[in-house]
Amino acid sequence: MPSSFESLTADAHGLALHARQRNPGGAPAVVFLHGWLDHSHSFDLVAEHLPDSWRLVLLDFRGMGRSAHQPGHAHYQFAEHLVDVEAVLRATGLESAHFVGHSLGGIVATAYAAARPRRVLSLSLIESLGPTGGPPENALPRLRGFLDDLERPPNRKRYPGVEAAAARLREYTPSLPESVALHLARHGTTPVDGGLVFTFDPAHRRRFAFGYDDAQWLAVSSAVTCPVQLILGREGFLLEEERALPRMAALRLGPPSIIPGGHHVHLEQPAAVARALVQFISPAR
Secondary structure, three states: OOOOEEEEEEEEOOEEEEEEEEOOOOOOEEEEEOOOOOOHHHHHHHHOOOOOOOEEEEEOOOOOOOOOOOOOOOOOOOOHHHHHHHHHHHHHOOOOEEEEEEOHHHHHHHHHHHHOHHHEEEEEEEOOOOOOOOOHHHHHHHHHHHHHHHOOOOOOOOEOOHHHHHHHHHHHOOOOOHHHHHHHHHHOEEEEOOEEEEOOOHHHHOOOOOOOOHHHHHHHHHOOOOOEEEEEEOOOOOOOHHHHHHHHHHOOOOOOEEEOOOOOHHHHOHHHHHHHHHHHHHHHO
């Protein structure tokens, strides 16, 4: 972690969220939102290539990174991440900011930009064109899946050391360089008896009870008024064209920036992603 980052705590209506900030007096202010089961350190490599003059705010979503977990009886739902965003803006005193989101973080940033248009100056979406909720007929199976998941006890696997945890990350994302996987594992695990566990709450693996279908997400996306850029990994996750094109049109997107890499292209090609962010955000500031 760069020494210029300082940690802060944001109060999300009684839940303590962890965030990190660099250059609190700088401009422009840019808030980074990470992907599912990731944490704020997934943007460290990109941050190294961004101007020192920028104010950077990196958030850990609830139940991920170093942020507090929900009480044992509670469940995570998508809208709660919008509460997390409001909390970090309140804690940092930011009235508005540019937002960068990877995967889940991009979905959250898009929804927040639609709901709070005056607070989002621009959106940079990394491998993120919205949820994959599908058609309306998926609603009932989703509810059933949510209830089924409650009957399965959460599994928090132990690892003998950071190297083993990093190897597990590379099983899920083989394109991650070994050094990057080690970086994520160092900052994304905590010691327990018998080894290490990942810091994210295993309850996050349960399915949401509710998810946007395609028509609902298009309605949300169409309410975004700020400039939007899309950054894709050439070998990343792609929606089928018949679903991607209407979403891009709703956001009034130009051609995406396509960079060699997978779904975690910001970890594989941080300098290239940083260049794309600078080219987009600097003129908008």
